[in-house]
Amino acid sequence: MAKTAESAGILMYRKRERGIEVLLVHPGGPFWRNRDAGAWTIPKGEIEPGESIDYAARREFAEELGVVPTGALLSLGSVRQKAGKIVHGFAMEGDFELARFVSNLFEMEWPPRSGRIVSFPEVDRAEWQSIVAAREKINPAQILFLDRLVELAAR
Numbered sequence: 001m002a003k004t005a006e007s008a009g010i011l012m013y014r015k016r017e018r019g020i021e022v023l024l025v026h027p028g029g030p031f032w033r034n035r036d037a038g039a040w041t042i043p044k045g046e047i048e049p050g051e052s053i054d055y056a057a058r059r060e061f062a063e064e065l066g067v068v069p070t071g072a073l074l075s076l077g078s079v080r081q082k083a084g085k086i087v088h089g090f091a092m093e094g095d096f097e098l099a100r101f102v103s104n105l106f107e108m109e110w111p112p113r114s115g116r117i118v119s120f121p122e123v124d125r126a127e128w129q130s131i132v133a134a135r136e137k138i139n140p141a142q143i144l145f146l147d148r149l150v151e152l153a154a155r
Contacts, residue, residue: 008057008088009044010069011076011145013153014095014128020153021128022146023096024138025064028103028124030110040137042145043123044087053088064123066102069094076148081141089145091152101126 012023024040026032032039045060047053054073062068069092076089103121110118129137134146 006047006086006088007044008047008053008060008090009042010057010061010073010090010092011042011149012061012069012092012094012096013149014093015153018130020131020150022131022134022149023094024127024129024134025123026125026127028121029106029108030120032124037136038138038140040127040129040134041139041142042087042089043126044089047088054090057088057090063104065096065100065126067096067100069096074152076145076152079141079144081139087142089142089148091145091149096126098126098128 014021023043025043026036026040043061043064045056045063047056051059057073058069071092071094073090073092076091078086078088080086103123105119106122107117107119110116131146131150135143138146
């Protein structure tokens with residue numbers, strides 16, 4: 001039986017007068033182009049063999065946003081997404097400047113069966129969102145990360 005891929009990511013947050021805001025990303029590429037609610041995610045990606053979970057989370061943040069995140073990571077535990085992928089989440093307080101956003105690229109055949117290889121950004125948008133807005137936008141399994149962040153911030 002094939003092993004289920006595991007990913008790690010960082011839910012960056014900042015405190016504002018109106019409450020907590022979180023940094024979410026929207027996947028790039030043609031499959032996600034017209035999807036919004038439920039499509040957004042924390043910056044995350046697969047854990048490489050021999051790589052620690054926290055290192056993978058920082059690496060993926062840097063690949064998807066163009067900035068290496070520094071600061072303390074607080075575990076948000078793990079969630080299992082609909083397709084079975086396990087995502088390990090970490091919270092990090094920070095204030096990422098959206099103007100610095102630069103995503104890495106991936107290649108795929110597009111349109112299908114055309115023989116043309118096209119590059120797309122892994123992430124096409126990054127936004128700060130309130131917890132309420134994030135609950136509508138984020139992958140449904142990752143709502144648990146928002147709940148756990150709110151609990152941690154209340155301490």
